[in-house]
Amino acid sequence: MDESSGAAPRRRGERPEDCEAGPSGFSLAGFLPYRLSVATNRISRAFARRYSQRFGLSIAEWRVLAVLGSFAPLSSNEICERTAMDKAKVSRAVALLTGKGLVDRAAHPSDQRLLRLSLSAQGQATFEAVVPIAQRLEAELLEGLSAEERALLERCLDHLDGAVRRLETGGT
Amino acid sequence: MDESSGAAPRRRGERPEDCEAGPSGFSLAGFLPYRLSVATNRISRAFARRYSQRFGLSIAEWRVLAVLGSFAPLSSNEICERTAMDKAKVSRAVALLTGKGLVDRAAHPSDQRLLRLSLSAQGQATFEAVVPIAQRLEAELLEGLSAEERALLERCLDHLDGAVRRLETGGT
Protein backbone atom coordinates (compact mmCIF):
# COMPACT_ATOMS: atom_id res chain seq x y z
CA MET A 1 0.00 0.00 0.00
CA ASP A 2 1.21 3.37 -0.84
CA GLU A 3 -1.17 6.20 -0.77
CA SER A 4 -2.82 8.42 1.52
CA SER A 5 -5.43 9.11 3.96
CA GLY A 6 -6.70 12.49 4.81
CA ALA A 7 -6.29 13.89 1.37
CA ALA A 8 -9.30 15.11 -0.51
CA PRO A 9 -8.20 13.98 -3.92
CA ARG A 10 -9.70 15.21 -7.10
CA ARG A 11 -10.89 13.51 -10.15
CA ARG A 12 -9.60 14.59 -13.45
CA GLY A 13 -11.45 17.60 -14.57
CA GLU A 14 -13.06 18.22 -11.25
CA ARG A 15 -11.15 21.44 -10.97
CA PRO A 16 -10.41 23.59 -13.94
CA GLU A 17 -6.66 23.60 -13.45
CA ASP A 18 -6.51 19.84 -13.49
CA CYS A 19 -7.46 19.85 -17.11
CA GLU A 20 -4.52 21.94 -17.99
CA ALA A 21 -1.13 20.43 -18.22
CA GLY A 22 1.11 23.29 -17.29
CA PRO A 23 3.85 24.68 -19.48
CA SER A 24 5.59 21.33 -19.70
CA GLY A 25 2.67 19.56 -21.31
CA PHE A 26 2.70 17.02 -18.51
CA SER A 27 -0.20 16.38 -16.20
CA LEU A 28 0.17 14.06 -13.25
CA ALA A 29 -3.60 13.82 -13.05
CA GLY A 30 -3.71 12.18 -16.46
CA PHE A 31 -0.63 10.02 -16.05
CA LEU A 32 -1.60 6.38 -16.24
CA PRO A 33 0.77 4.93 -13.62
CA TYR A 34 -0.31 7.60 -11.20
CA ARG A 35 -4.00 7.08 -11.83
CA LEU A 36 -3.67 3.35 -11.48
CA SER A 37 -1.78 3.74 -8.26
CA VAL A 38 -4.31 6.05 -6.68
CA ALA A 39 -7.29 3.93 -7.68
CA THR A 40 -5.62 0.70 -6.61
CA ASN A 41 -4.55 1.94 -3.23
CA ARG A 42 -7.94 3.33 -2.53
CA ILE A 43 -9.59 0.06 -3.48
CA SER A 44 -7.15 -1.97 -1.40
CA ARG A 45 -7.86 0.17 1.62
CA ALA A 46 -11.62 -0.02 1.13
CA PHE A 47 -11.47 -3.77 0.85
CA ALA A 48 -9.07 -4.21 3.75
CA ARG A 49 -11.33 -2.14 5.94
CA ARG A 50 -14.17 -4.54 5.36
CA TYR A 51 -12.53 -7.80 6.17
CA SER A 52 -9.75 -6.73 8.49
CA GLN A 53 -12.29 -5.38 10.95
CA ARG A 54 -14.36 -8.50 10.94
CA PHE A 55 -11.69 -11.14 10.58
CA GLY A 56 -8.43 -9.55 11.66
CA LEU A 57 -6.75 -10.28 8.36
CA SER A 58 -4.19 -8.19 6.54
CA ILE A 59 -4.21 -8.03 2.77
CA ALA A 60 -1.30 -10.44 2.63
CA GLU A 61 -3.09 -12.90 4.90
CA TRP A 62 -6.24 -12.70 2.87
CA ARG A 63 -4.34 -13.45 -0.31
CA VAL A 64 -2.72 -16.49 1.18
CA LEU A 65 -6.08 -17.63 2.47
CA ALA A 66 -7.56 -17.09 -0.98
CA VAL A 67 -5.06 -19.19 -2.88
CA LEU A 68 -5.09 -21.92 -0.27
CA GLY A 69 -8.86 -21.92 -0.42
CA SER A 70 -8.69 -22.68 -4.11
CA PHE A 71 -5.50 -24.63 -4.58
CA ALA A 72 -4.33 -26.28 -1.37
CA PRO A 73 -2.01 -27.86 -0.64
CA LEU A 74 0.67 -25.43 -1.75
CA SER A 75 4.25 -24.80 -0.81
CA SER A 76 5.35 -21.37 0.31
CA ASN A 77 6.98 -20.85 -3.04
CA GLU A 78 3.85 -21.74 -4.95
CA ILE A 79 1.99 -19.18 -2.91
CA CYS A 80 4.59 -16.62 -3.94
CA GLU A 81 3.93 -17.37 -7.58
CA ARG A 82 0.19 -17.29 -7.24
CA THR A 83 -0.07 -14.16 -5.14
CA ALA A 84 2.84 -12.20 -6.65
CA MET A 85 4.12 -11.50 -3.15
CA ASP A 86 7.75 -11.99 -2.19
CA LYS A 87 8.77 -14.91 -0.07
CA ALA A 88 9.40 -12.89 3.08
CA LYS A 89 5.90 -11.49 2.99
CA VAL A 90 4.42 -14.92 2.38
CA SER A 91 6.49 -16.39 5.18
CA ARG A 92 5.18 -13.77 7.60
CA ALA A 93 1.60 -14.12 6.49
CA VAL A 94 1.76 -17.90 6.80
CA ALA A 95 3.28 -17.62 10.28
CA LEU A 96 0.43 -15.37 11.35
CA LEU A 97 -2.21 -17.61 9.85
CA THR A 98 -0.82 -20.75 11.43
CA GLY A 99 -0.65 -18.87 14.72
CA LYS A 100 -4.33 -18.10 14.40
CA GLY A 101 -5.10 -21.68 13.59
CA LEU A 102 -6.36 -20.88 10.11
CA VAL A 103 -3.62 -22.71 8.23
CA ASP A 104 -2.11 -26.12 8.77
CA ARG A 105 1.52 -26.69 7.92
CA ALA A 106 3.10 -30.03 7.33
CA ALA A 107 6.33 -31.18 5.75
CA HIS A 108 6.34 -32.38 2.21
CA PRO A 109 6.76 -36.15 2.30
CA SER A 110 9.54 -36.42 -0.25
CA ASP A 111 11.23 -33.02 0.03
CA GLN A 112 11.83 -31.78 3.53
CA ARG A 113 12.55 -28.26 2.34
CA LEU A 114 9.01 -27.71 1.18
CA LEU A 115 6.03 -26.89 3.32
CA ARG A 116 2.70 -28.43 2.64
CA LEU A 117 0.23 -25.70 3.51
CA SER A 118 -3.52 -26.01 3.61
CA LEU A 119 -6.52 -24.47 5.31
CA SER A 120 -7.67 -25.77 8.65
CA ALA A 121 -11.39 -26.24 9.14
CA GLN A 122 -11.49 -22.83 10.74
CA GLY A 123 -9.46 -21.39 7.90
CA GLN A 124 -11.83 -22.86 5.38
CA ALA A 125 -14.76 -21.36 7.25
CA THR A 126 -13.08 -17.96 7.34
CA PHE A 127 -12.29 -18.16 3.65
CA GLU A 128 -15.88 -18.98 2.83
CA ALA A 129 -17.03 -16.09 4.95
CA VAL A 130 -14.74 -13.59 3.25
CA VAL A 131 -15.45 -14.65 -0.32
CA PRO A 132 -18.92 -13.12 -0.50
CA ILE A 133 -17.57 -9.87 0.91
CA ALA A 134 -14.90 -9.84 -1.75
CA GLN A 135 -17.38 -10.58 -4.46
CA ARG A 136 -19.78 -7.95 -3.26
CA LEU A 137 -17.08 -5.31 -3.21
CA GLU A 138 -16.01 -6.27 -6.70
CA ALA A 139 -19.59 -6.09 -7.85
CA GLU A 140 -20.01 -2.66 -6.32
CA LEU A 141 -16.89 -1.41 -8.03
CA LEU A 142 -18.03 -2.69 -11.38
CA GLU A 143 -21.60 -1.58 -10.99
CA GLY A 144 -22.47 0.77 -13.79
CA LEU A 145 -20.06 -0.76 -16.25
CA SER A 146 -21.55 -2.79 -19.05
CA ALA A 147 -20.45 -6.32 -19.74
CA GLU A 148 -18.50 -5.08 -22.74
CA GLU A 149 -16.75 -2.48 -20.67
CA ARG A 150 -15.86 -5.01 -18.02
CA ALA A 151 -14.48 -7.36 -20.60
CA LEU A 152 -12.44 -4.57 -22.10
CA LEU A 153 -11.14 -3.55 -18.70
CA GLU A 154 -10.00 -7.13 -18.25
CA ARG A 155 -8.29 -6.98 -21.58
CA CYS A 156 -6.60 -3.70 -20.76
CA LEU A 157 -5.28 -5.13 -17.52
CA ASP A 158 -3.98 -8.16 -19.36
CA HIS A 159 -2.36 -5.84 -21.85
CA LEU A 160 -0.72 -3.63 -19.23
CA ASP A 161 0.46 -6.66 -17.35
CA GLY A 162 2.03 -8.08 -20.45
CA ALA A 163 3.55 -4.78 -21.49
CA VAL A 164 5.20 -4.08 -18.17
CA ARG A 165 6.43 -7.63 -17.93
CA ARG A 166 8.11 -7.15 -21.27
CA LEU A 167 9.68 -3.91 -20.06
CA GLU A 168 10.99 -5.65 -16.97
CA THR A 169 12.62 -8.50 -18.77
CA GLY A 170 13.58 -6.57 -21.87
CA GLY A 171 15.77 -3.50 -21.92
CA THR A 172 15.47 -0.48 -19.68
CA MET B 1 4.63 -0.29 -3.20
CA ASP B 2 3.41 -3.60 -2.18
CA GLU B 3 4.24 -6.56 -4.25
CA SER B 4 6.97 -8.75 -4.93
CA SER B 5 10.15 -9.47 -6.54
CA GLY B 6 11.44 -12.85 -7.32
CA ALA B 7 8.05 -14.29 -8.06
CA ALA B 8 7.32 -15.60 -11.51
CA PRO B 9 3.72 -14.53 -11.63
CA ARG B 10 1.25 -15.85 -14.08
CA ARG B 11 -1.26 -14.25 -16.26
CA ARG B 12 -4.79 -15.40 -16.10
CA GLY B 13 -5.17 -18.48 -18.11
CA GLU B 14 -1.49 -19.04 -18.52
CA ARG B 15 -1.78 -22.20 -16.53
CA PRO B 16 -4.78 -24.44 -16.77
CA GLU B 17 -5.57 -24.34 -13.06
CA ASP B 18 -5.75 -20.58 -13.09
CA CYS B 19 -8.85 -20.74 -15.17
CA GLU B 20 -10.60 -22.79 -12.61
CA ALA B 21 -11.97 -21.22 -9.53
CA GLY B 22 -11.78 -23.98 -7.01
CA PRO B 23 -14.73 -25.40 -5.13
CA SER B 24 -15.62 -22.01 -3.68
CA GLY B 25 -16.17 -20.37 -7.03
CA PHE B 26 -13.59 -17.74 -6.16
CA SER B 27 -10.46 -17.09 -8.12
CA LEU B 28 -7.86 -14.67 -6.86
CA ALA B 29 -6.41 -14.50 -10.35
CA GLY B 30 -9.61 -12.98 -11.65
CA PHE B 31 -10.32 -10.74 -8.71
CA LEU B 32 -10.25 -7.13 -9.81
CA PRO B 33 -8.63 -5.54 -6.74
CA TYR B 34 -5.92 -8.15 -6.86
CA ARG B 35 -5.29 -7.75 -10.55
CA LEU B 36 -5.15 -3.99 -10.25
CA SER B 37 -2.73 -4.24 -7.38
CA VAL B 38 -0.35 -6.55 -9.17
CA ALA B 39 -0.34 -4.53 -12.38
CA THR B 40 0.02 -1.24 -10.55
CA ASN B 41 2.88 -2.36 -8.38
CA ARG B 42 4.71 -3.79 -11.30
CA ILE B 43 4.29 -0.59 -13.26
CA SER B 44 5.38 1.55 -10.33
CA ARG B 45 8.51 -0.49 -9.94
CA ALA B 46 9.31 -0.39 -13.63
CA PHE B 47 8.90 3.36 -13.71
CA ALA B 48 10.82 3.94 -10.50
CA ARG B 49 13.68 1.88 -11.82
CA ARG B 50 14.03 4.21 -14.75
CA TYR B 51 14.14 7.53 -13.03
CA SER B 52 15.42 6.60 -9.61
CA GLN B 53 18.62 5.26 -11.10
CA ARG B 54 19.23 8.33 -13.15
CA PHE B 55 17.94 11.03 -10.84
CA GLY B 56 17.90 9.55 -7.36
CA LEU B 57 14.21 10.22 -6.92
CA SER B 58 11.69 8.14 -5.04
CA ILE B 59 8.15 7.84 -6.34
CA ALA B 60 6.96 10.32 -3.74
CA GLU B 61 9.64 12.82 -4.71
CA TRP B 62 8.81 12.46 -8.37
CA ARG B 63 5.16 13.15 -7.68
CA VAL B 64 5.94 16.27 -5.73
CA LEU B 65 8.26 17.38 -8.50
CA ALA B 66 5.54 16.70 -11.05
CA VAL B 67 2.85 18.77 -9.40
CA LEU B 68 5.25 21.59 -8.63
CA GLY B 69 6.38 21.50 -12.23
CA SER B 70 2.84 22.14 -13.35
CA PHE B 71 1.25 24.15 -10.58
CA ALA B 72 3.84 25.93 -8.45
CA PRO B 73 3.71 27.60 -6.07
CA LEU B 74 1.81 25.20 -3.85
CA SER B 75 1.50 24.68 -0.13
CA SER B 76 2.24 21.31 1.41
CA ASN B 77 -1.44 20.74 1.81
CA GLU B 78 -2.21 21.47 -1.81
CA ILE B 79 0.43 18.94 -2.78
CA CYS B 80 -1.38 16.40 -0.60
CA GLU B 81 -4.58 17.00 -2.49
CA ARG B 82 -2.99 16.85 -5.88
CA THR B 83 -0.85 13.79 -5.30
CA ALA B 84 -3.20 11.83 -3.02
CA MET B 85 -0.32 11.29 -0.61
CA ASP B 86 -0.68 11.91 3.11
CA LYS B 87 0.91 14.94 4.69
CA ALA B 88 3.68 13.04 6.42
CA LYS B 89 4.82 11.54 3.15
CA VAL B 90 4.67 14.91 1.43
CA SER B 91 6.57 16.53 4.28
CA ARG B 92 9.36 13.98 3.96
CA ALA B 93 9.52 14.20 0.19
CA VAL B 94 9.66 17.97 0.33
CA ALA B 95 12.42 17.84 2.93
CA LEU B 96 14.45 15.57 0.70
CA LEU B 97 13.87 17.69 -2.37
CA THR B 98 14.82 20.92 -0.63
CA GLY B 99 17.90 19.16 0.72
CA LYS B 100 18.87 18.28 -2.83
CA GLY B 101 18.28 21.82 -3.95
CA LEU B 102 15.46 20.89 -6.29
CA VAL B 103 12.72 22.70 -4.41
CA ASP B 104 12.62 26.17 -2.93
CA ARG B 105 10.59 26.78 0.18
CA ALA B 106 9.43 30.14 1.38
CA ALA B 107 6.83 31.31 3.84
CA HIS B 108 3.47 32.43 2.61
CA PRO B 109 3.34 36.22 2.93
CA SER B 110 0.00 36.49 4.67
CA ASP B 111 -0.24 33.12 6.44
CA GLN B 112 2.89 32.01 8.22
CA ARG B 113 1.60 28.48 8.64
CA LEU B 114 1.70 27.81 4.93
CA LEU B 115 4.73 26.96 2.88
CA ARG B 116 5.20 28.38 -0.54
CA LEU B 117 6.91 25.62 -2.48
CA SER B 118 8.27 25.86 -5.99
CA LEU B 119 10.92 24.29 -8.17
CA SER B 120 14.42 25.69 -8.19
CA ALA B 121 16.14 26.10 -11.54
CA GLN B 122 17.76 22.72 -10.96
CA GLY B 123 14.41 21.24 -9.97
CA GLN B 124 12.83 22.57 -13.11
CA ALA B 125 15.61 21.07 -15.18
CA THR B 126 15.19 17.71 -13.46
CA PHE B 127 11.47 17.81 -13.98
CA GLU B 128 11.88 18.53 -17.65
CA ALA B 129 14.35 15.69 -17.94
CA VAL B 130 12.03 13.18 -16.28
CA VAL B 131 8.89 14.11 -18.18
CA PRO B 132 9.94 12.50 -21.47
CA ILE B 133 10.88 9.33 -19.61
CA ALA B 134 7.49 9.26 -18.00
CA GLN B 135 5.75 9.86 -21.26
CA ARG B 136 7.75 7.22 -23.04
CA LEU B 137 6.95 4.65 -20.40
CA GLU B 138 3.29 5.50 -20.59
CA ALA B 139 3.40 5.21 -24.36
CA GLU B 140 5.08 1.82 -24.13
CA LEU B 141 2.44 0.58 -21.72
CA LEU B 142 -0.35 1.73 -23.96
CA GLU B 143 1.23 0.55 -27.16
CA GLY B 144 -1.05 -1.91 -28.85
CA LEU B 145 -4.22 -0.44 -27.43
CA SER B 146 -6.43 1.44 -29.81
CA ALA B 147 -7.57 4.97 -29.14
CA GLU B 148 -11.00 3.65 -28.21
CA GLU B 149 -9.52 1.17 -25.78
CA ARG B 150 -7.39 3.84 -24.18
CA ALA B 151 -10.37 6.09 -23.81
CA LEU B 152 -12.35 3.29 -22.24
CA LEU B 153 -9.53 2.48 -19.86
CA GLU B 154 -9.60 6.10 -18.79
CA ARG B 155 -13.31 5.87 -18.29
CA CYS B 156 -13.02 2.68 -16.29
CA LEU B 157 -10.44 4.26 -14.02
CA ASP B 158 -12.70 7.24 -13.53
CA HIS B 159 -15.53 4.88 -12.78
CA LEU B 160 -13.57 2.80 -10.28
CA ASP B 161 -12.26 5.91 -8.64
CA GLY B 162 -15.75 7.29 -8.25
CA ALA B 163 -17.15 3.99 -7.06
CA VAL B 164 -14.58 3.43 -4.37
CA ARG B 165 -14.84 7.02 -3.25
CA ARG B 166 -18.53 6.48 -2.77
CA LEU B 167 -17.84 3.32 -0.77
CA GLU B 168 -15.40 5.18 1.43
CA THR B 169 -17.69 8.01 2.27
CA GLY B 170 -20.90 6.01 2.21
CA GLY B 171 -21.63 2.97 4.35
CA THR B 172 -19.36 0.00 4.82
Next chain:
DNA sequence: GAAGTATCGTTTCAGGTGAAACGAAGGTCA
Protein backbone atom coordinates in the same frame (compact mmCIF):
# COMPACT_ATOMS: atom_id res chain seq x y z
C1' DG C 1 30.36 -40.38 -0.95
C1' DA C 2 32.53 -35.85 -0.85
C1' DA C 3 32.50 -31.25 -2.66
C1' DG C 4 30.19 -27.89 -4.67
C1' DT C 5 25.90 -25.78 -6.14
C1' DA C 6 20.92 -24.80 -6.01
C1' DT C 7 16.56 -24.21 -3.72
C1' DC C 8 13.47 -23.66 0.28
C1' DG C 9 11.67 -20.90 3.94
C1' DT C 10 13.14 -17.87 7.90
C1' DT C 11 15.30 -14.03 9.91
C1' DT C 12 17.88 -9.84 10.05
C1' DC C 13 18.55 -5.17 8.84
C1' DA C 14 17.99 -0.62 7.21
C1' DG C 15 14.66 2.15 5.71
C1' DG C 16 9.78 3.46 4.56
C1' DT C 17 4.85 3.83 6.35
C1' DG C 18 0.47 6.01 8.26
C1' DA C 19 -1.80 7.39 12.62
C1' DA C 20 -1.41 10.26 16.12
C1' DA C 21 0.81 13.71 19.01
C1' DC C 22 2.86 17.99 18.65
C1' DG C 23 4.17 23.15 18.44
C1' DA C 24 3.24 27.15 15.84
C1' DA C 25 0.13 30.25 13.58
C1' DG C 26 -4.52 31.87 12.62
C1' DG C 27 -9.30 32.49 13.54
C1' DT C 28 -13.51 33.28 16.62
C1' DC C 29 -16.11 35.03 20.21
C1' DA C 30 -17.11 37.30 24.38
Next chain:
DNA sequence: TGACCTTCGTTTCACCTGAAACGATACTTC
Protein backbone atom coordinates in the same frame (compact mmCIF):
# COMPACT_ATOMS: atom_id res chain seq x y z
C1' DT D 1 -7.49 41.14 25.66
C1' DG D 2 -7.88 36.21 26.76
C1' DA D 3 -9.76 31.62 26.18
C1' DC D 4 -10.74 28.37 22.93
C1' DC D 5 -10.73 26.06 18.61
C1' DT D 6 -8.97 25.12 13.92
C1' DT D 7 -5.39 24.43 10.50
C1' DC D 8 -0.60 23.79 8.92
C1' DG D 9 3.49 21.11 8.59
C1' DT D 10 6.78 18.26 11.43
C1' DT D 11 8.02 14.57 14.30
C1' DT D 12 7.34 10.46 16.94
C1' DC D 13 6.04 5.80 17.33
C1' DA D 14 5.06 1.22 16.27
C1' DC D 15 4.74 -1.37 12.44
C1' DC D 16 5.58 -3.07 7.67
C1' DT D 17 8.62 -3.62 3.80
C1' DG D 18 12.01 -5.89 0.47
C1' DA D 19 16.88 -7.18 -0.10
C1' DA D 20 20.18 -9.85 1.58
C1' DA D 21 22.20 -13.17 4.77
C1' DC D 22 21.26 -17.43 6.75
C1' DG D 23 20.75 -22.56 8.01
C1' DA D 24 18.79 -26.58 6.23
C1' DT D 25 17.81 -29.74 2.69
C1' DA D 26 18.33 -31.51 -1.98
C1' DC D 27 20.70 -32.14 -6.28
C1' DT D 28 24.92 -32.68 -9.36
C1' DT D 29 29.32 -33.93 -10.56
C1' DC D 30 33.25 -36.27 -10.05
